[in-house]
Amino acid sequence: MESCGIGYDLHRLVEGRKLMIGGVEVPFDKGSQGHSDGDVLAHALCDALLGAACLGDIGTHFPDTDPKWKDASSLIFLEHIAKMLHDRRLRIVHIDAIVICERPKLGPHFPAMRAALAKALGLTTDKINLKAKTNEGVDAVGRGEAIAANVIATVRQH
DSSP states (O other), rough: EEEEEEEEEEEEETTSSSSSETTTTTSSSOOEEESSOOOOHHHHHHHHHHHHHTTOOHHHHHHHTTTTGTTTOOHHHHHHHOOOOOHHHHHEEEEEEEEEESSSSSSGGHHHHHHHHHHTOOOOGGGEEEEEEETOOOOOTTTTTTOOOOOEEEEEEE
């Protein structure tokens, strides 16, 4: 049996924070505002995987009210979710993700992001597809005030 889950996340971009995307620090003059490291891609991926397994959402497992997760690497969240999936005899079949921002250009960072995400999830990189889009200057993302990500994940019982 296969099941799919979708994930979405959005973070404001602010000065004085690192821009973490897919477990990789991307050089930029702003970073994602958030309780943890603000990794928009990892957070959307968490929700997609949790959704595919019918296990709730990222806020249920890693609440922003818990000081334990303050400035935590979102890769830790993914490692924890990978263990939850494994314990339920679920394996990740495929991940497809889109990161939406006007700047910076993300394509050159995709190999490192795929490697970081794959390592955290215990996968090979060929199971992870990443894409980048702009918002054509429309809304907060288009004005460079925010960054967003959409992810779909497929898991299979084994």
